[in-house]
Amino acid sequence: MTETVDNGKYGQVTAELRRRIHEGSYSASGELPPTSVLAKEFGVAAKTVQRALQQLDRDGLTASRQGRPRMILAASQGVSATRYEQVAADLQREIESGAIPPGGRVPAESDLVGKYGMSRATIRIALDRLEAAGTVVKRAGRRYAAGDGGSDLAYESVAIQLERAIKTGKYAAGRLPGENKLATEFRVSRPTVRQALTQLQATGLIYSVPKQGWFVAQGEGS
Known part of the structure; x- marks a missing residue:
């Protein structure tokens, strides 16, 4: 049987996920649960959840990633920045100020772990967030600030x-x-x-x- 989108439920799921993101419910991981998990939680078809997630992407709250959970891009409202958000913000400022020039190499995960005293998983979430935003690109296992003149x-x-x-x-x-x-x-x-x-x-x-x-x-x- 082909799944269809429940338009009424779609709006409810979108609103609830948006509320949770703003309240920081998923800040610890920086990612949304898999579609199958959300579909079961809300009692709706997977396609209904997928449409809700696509709306969140369009709103700039989340970003999809090939074979990986959706990443939360928007900062929580009224909630202090999470540890990974602090790292991402610091690196963003370094890139925008030119401290890390276009095409310049971003510090390795191990270096950032030592600098911030955070776990590698936390650092990786920060770097993944910058990749999803197009601020950082990854090539041959290394990360670089997005290039100048449209070149990465x-x-x-x-x-x-x-x-x-x-x-x-x-x-x-x-x-x-x-x-x-x-x-x-x-x-x-x-x-x-x-x-x-x-x-x-x-x-x-x-x-x-x-x-x-x-x-x-x-x-x-x-």
């Missing part, structure tokens, strides 16, 4: 920033800082910096000299 690739973001620095005169015609120094400046790995430099080399903006380093092409950065 770390090396492309570094290339964009280097190009801007060259054209504004920060790096005048001559030798660029070493790869290790640039990696530290942009908070990315040395291979990421090298990939960005190679990309700029292809445009003619810079060139390399074996055993000497990278240089700004004549006429650039002046």
Whole structure:
């Protein structure tokens, strides 16, 4: 038998879930229970719950994730920020201020555990929340601040920033800082910096000299 949406119940389920989110009922986990659990609790069809959840997504209260429970995005109203929300807010501020530049690597879970004295599970919820919001992207098991100019690739973001620095005169015609120094400046790995430099080399903006380093092409950065 095909399940149908109960329009009357759908509105009730949506309102109740919205109330619980605002009151912080699910703050401990930062996630909503599975659809099957909610359907059983409310005594409705799974499709009715799914429609309610989709409405919460549209309202910006939650975000769906492939193969994982729905994440709560909205902060609780009248409830102090949870531990994972505090971490997410701190990282958001670092990204927005440029302390973690576009394409820059976000501190590892283990580093954040040590910094905040929280469990890895709590830190992971904060990072997952930032991923769902598009503030952070994950590649090859590592997380980076979303890239500049619509790019979320770390090396492309570094290339964009280097190009801007060259054209504004920060790096005048001559030798660029070493790869290790640039990696530290942009908070990315040395291979990421090298990939960005190679990309700029292809445009003619810079060139390399074996055993000497990278240089700004004549006429650039002046």
